[in-house]
Amino acid sequence: MTPTEEPDGPWKMPLAEAMTTQRAIRRLLADPVDDDLVLELLRLATRAPSAENHQNWDFIVVRDPAVKHQLARLNRQAWSVAKRIARRKVRSDWRMEGVIDAIQWQADHFEETPVVIVACLRGMRLSRLVRVGAASYYGSIFPAVQNLLLAARAAGLGATLTTMPLWSTGLARRTLGLPADVTPCAVIPIGWPRGHHGPTTRRPVEEVVHLDRYGERAFLPRHHH
Ligand SMILES: Cc1cc2nc3c(=O)[nH]c(=O)nc-3n(C[C@H](O)[C@H](O)[C@H](O)COP(=O)(O)O)c2cc1C
DSSP states (O other): OOGGGSTTOTTOSOHHHHHHHOOBOOOBOOOOOOHHHHHHHHHHHTTSOOGGGOOOEEEEEEOOHHHHHHHHHHHHHHHHHHHHHHHHHHTTOTTHHHHHHHHHHHHHHGGGOSEEEEEEEESOOGGGTOTTHHHHHHTTTHHHHHHHHHHHHHTTOEEOOBOGGGSSHHHHHHHHTOOTTEEEEEEEEEEOBSSOOOOOOOOOHHHHOOSSSTTOOTTSOGGGO
């Protein structure tokens, strides 16, 4: 499906609908995704907040098959380790099986992904010095990443927030030619989906909300008390 086939054009989807149906779409078609559309996704991504409005983000749009292949290799390497842990989880959560199949599919077909976006942050991570640093550091990139995922959803594109290709950060840096002060934070393969978006499985909000102090589950329905 192309954005023009969406009922109301690519950016007219109600926000709540985009939020509730945005999910990891790992099975993608090899069909091309235009540069204009990719740039529009990134335009919306970069409307996000960042600490002190530094906007110290950089986005690499990967189209070169050689670079894609390297990212694919790094993803497969990380997955070969993570898969063993994930398989163990299947025993306690049967839903994991579908996720594992999807991650495997993506690992096997990574090179065919039409476009891969790598979200990066410029500047040093302060968390080495102060603990609050990690939150403000990564907090300056993931709002933009989520904007990107929501924009992709609204356009009918499939996308996944991934970090596995970055587990060997040094190799990822070399692959992308990143300077020492630019840190890759997320790798987002994007393409037209083979399947469908949403609905997602999430814990009920009442279960994760506390009133004033931790443990005060004021929003849980009565029968849960
Ligand atoms: C920090 C972070 C890292 C993630 N890394 C990966 C990854 O390396 N590979 C992958 O396939 N999915 C990755 N995901 C996607 C999650 O597995 C996915 O969002 C979650 O299972 C919920 O799936 P759903 O959105 O389809 O419901 C990552 C998500 C987050 C937030």
